[in-house]
Amino acid sequence: xxxxxxxxxxxxxxxxxxxxxxxxxxxxxxxxxxxxxxxxxxxxxxxxxxxxxxxxxxxxxxxxxxxxxxxxxxxxxxxxxxxxxxxxxxxxxxxxxxxxxxxxxxxxxxxxxxxxxxxxxxxxxxxxxxxxxxxxxxxxxxxxxxxxxxxxxxxxxxxxxxxxxxxxxxxxxxxxxxxxxxxxxxxxxxxxxxxxxxxxxxxxxxxxxxxxxxxxxxxxxxxxxxxxxxxxxxxxxxxxxxxxxxxxxxxxxxxxxxxxxxxxxxxxxxxxxxxxxxxxxxxxxxxxxxxxxxxxxxxxxxxxxxxxxxxxxxxxxxxxxxxxxxxxxxxxxxxxxxxxxxxxxxxxxxxxxxxxxxxxxxxxxxxxxxxxxxxxxxxxxxxxxxxxxxxxxxxxxxxxxxxxxxxxxxxxxxxxxxxxxxxxxxxxxxxxxxxxxxxxxxxxxxxxxxxxxxxxxxxxxxxxxx
DNA sequence: ATGTAC
Numbered sequence: 504x505x506x507x508x509x510x511x512x513x514x515x516x517x518x519x520x521x522x523x524x525x526x527x528x529x530x531x532x533x534x535x536x537x538x539x540x541x542x543x544x545x546x547x548x549x550x551x552x553x554x555x556x557x558x559x560x561x562x563x564x565x566x567x568x569x570x571x572x573x574x575x576x577x578x579x580x581x582x583x584x585x586x587x588x589x590x591x592x593x594x595x596x597x598x599x600x601x602x603x604x605x606x607x608x609x610x611x612x613x614x615x616x617x618x619x620x621x622x623x624x625x626x627x628x629x630x631x632x633x634x635x636x637x638x639x640x641x642x643x644x645x646x647x648x649x650x651x652x653x654x655x656x657x658x659x660x661x662x663x664x665x666x667x668x669x670x671x672x673x674x675x676x677x678x679x680x681x682x683x684x685x686x687x688x689x690x691x692x693x694x695x696x697x698x699x700x701x702x703x704x705x706x707x708x709x710x711x712x713x714x715x716x717x718x719x720x721x722x723x724x725x726x727x728x729x730x731x732x733x734x735x736x737x738x739x740x741x742x743x744x745x746x747x748x749x750x751x752x753x754x755x756x757x758x759x760x761x762x763x764x765x766x767x768x769x770x771x772x773x774x775x776x777x778x779x780x781x782x783x784x785x786x787x788x789x790x791x792x793x794x795x796x797x798x799x800x801x802x803x804x805x806x807x808x809x810x811x812x813x814x815x816x817x818x819x820x821x822x823x824x825x826x827x828x829x830x831x832x833x834x835x836x837x838x839x840x841x842x843x844x845x846x847x848x849x850x851x852x853x854x855x856x857x858x859x860x861x862x863x864x865x866x867x868x869x870x871x872x873x874x875x876x877x878x879x880x881x882x883x884x885x886x887x888x889x890x891x892x893x894x895x896x897x898x899x900x901x902x903x904x905x906x907x908x909x910x911x912x913x914x915x916x917x918x919x920x921x922x923x924x925x926x927x928x929x930x931x932x933x934x935x936x937x938x939x940x941x942x943x944x945x946x947x948x949x950x951x952x953x954x955x956x957x958x959x960x961x962x963x964x965x966x967x968x969x
Numbered sequence: 970a971t972g973t974a975c
Binding site for chain 1: 970971972973
C-alpha cells in the first residue's frame with residue numbers, strides 16, 4: 504500500500520510502467536492474484552503510457568482484467584480487442600421520470616411485465632423491432648442519429664449520450680456475419696449481468712448536480728445495462744481470429760493479442776469497434792423507446808408529460824482516442840477502459856455537461872443499489888479520467904450457481920419489495936446479490952480517493968433479467 | 970459477455 508485505498512506494483516520483469524490498484528485492504532484480501540497478474544501483463548504491452556490502473560471492482564477477464572484502464576501512445580502503441588472486451592460498448596443508460604414512488608408503487612409489476620413483453624431478453628430472439636440491411640448500415644455509421652431521424656428518440660437524447668451516440672466509424676470493416684447477428688437484436692437486452700431496473704431515488708448527496716441531471720429524491724428512475732449483443736461479440740471474434748494469424752507483437756498471454764494502432768488491421772479494428780459502439784448506443788436507445796411506450800401504456804399519458812428523459816447513456820467497454828497531459832506534454836492516446844467508466848470532471852466534458860462533468864452511472868447488484876457519480880478534478884491524473892463500472896463479481900458464475908437456490912434468491916428479493924422477472928432461473932443464481940462485492944464499499948473507495956463525487960443512490964423496485 | 974460448443 505502506498506496510500507489509503509491505493510496500491511502499486513512497481514516495474515519488474517517486462518513491465519514498461521508500474522500498475523496501480525485502487526482498492527481497500529478488505530477487497531484486496533478477498534481476491535486472488537490472477538487479475539493482478541493480468542494487470543502486470545498489460546503493463547508490459549508496447550506503447551503503454553504512465554501506468555496500468557485497476558478499479559476496486561477488478562476481476563478476471565479475457566486477457567485484460569475487467570475493471571482495468573490502460574492508455575497507449577496513439578502513434579507508437581497498440582489497440583487490443585481483449586482490452587475492450589467481447590461486449591463492445593457494453594454500458595448503462597439512466598432514464599428519469601417525474602413520477603413519485605407513491606404514484607408508481609402499485610404499478611411496478613405492470614411496468615416490468617409490459618417492458619418484459621416488448622424487450623427480448625436471454626435466449627428470446629423474437630424481436631418485435633425490425634430493421635433492414637440499409638438501416639443496419641446507417642446504424643453502424645451514424646449511431647443514435649439514425650434512431651432520432653426515424654422517430655425513436657429526441658434531440659435531447661443525443662445531447663445526453665456519450666459521444667452524442669455517434670462515433671467515427673466504417674461499417675465496411677464489420678463482417679456480414681456480425682451484421683446478420685445484429686439485425687434481429689436491435690432493442691434487445693441480452694443475458695448474464697445485463698438488466699433493466701425500475702429504481703427509486705433513495706438518497707441525494709449533491710442536490711444541485713442531481714437536480715441538473717433531473718434526479719429528485721423518491722422519484723422513479725429506469726436503469727438499463729446492455730451492449731452491442733451478438734454484433735459486437737462477432738466483431739471481437741473476427742479481429743481476434745485475424746490477429747491470431749497475423750500479429751507478430753509479443754505478448755505475455757495469447758489473449759492480449761494486439762495490433763499497432765497505425766497498422767492496417769489496427770485501423771480497421773478501431774473502425775469496426777466504433778461501428779459496434781454505434782450499434783450499442785442504438786440498442787440502448789431503442790430500449791428507451793420501448794420503455795417510453797410501456798410507461799405510456801400503463802399510465803395513459805405521453806412520455807413527455809411523465810418526464811421520461813434520458814439522464815445519460817455511456818459505454819464501459821471501449822477504447823477511445825483521447826488527448827491527455829503526461830509530464831506537461833499533450834499526448835494523443837488510445838485509452839482502453841474495460842469494465843471501467845469514463846469519468847471526466849467539469850471542464851473536460853462538452854455540451855450539456857461542461858460545467859458539471861457528465862453523469863457516471865454505476866449499477867450495483869439487483870438487491871442493493873446503484874449510483875450516479877461525477878468525475879472529480881483529480882481524476883484525469885489518477886486514471887485518465889475513469890471510475891469503476893459496478894460492484895464487480897465476488898463469485899464466479901459457476902460458484903454462484905452452486906452457492907444459491909433460485910427460489911430462495913427470489914423470495915429474499917421479494918421480502919425486500921423487489922419484483923423480479925427473469926428469462927431463466929440460472930441467471931437468478933448467477934446474478935444473486937451474494938455473487939457481487941458490496942457496491943456501497945466500492946463507491947466509498949472511489950469517493951474517498953477523490954476520483955469521483957457521489958451524486959445520488961438508487962434502490963431497485965422492479966428488475967428484468969435475461 | 971455470447972444463436973452459453975463451428
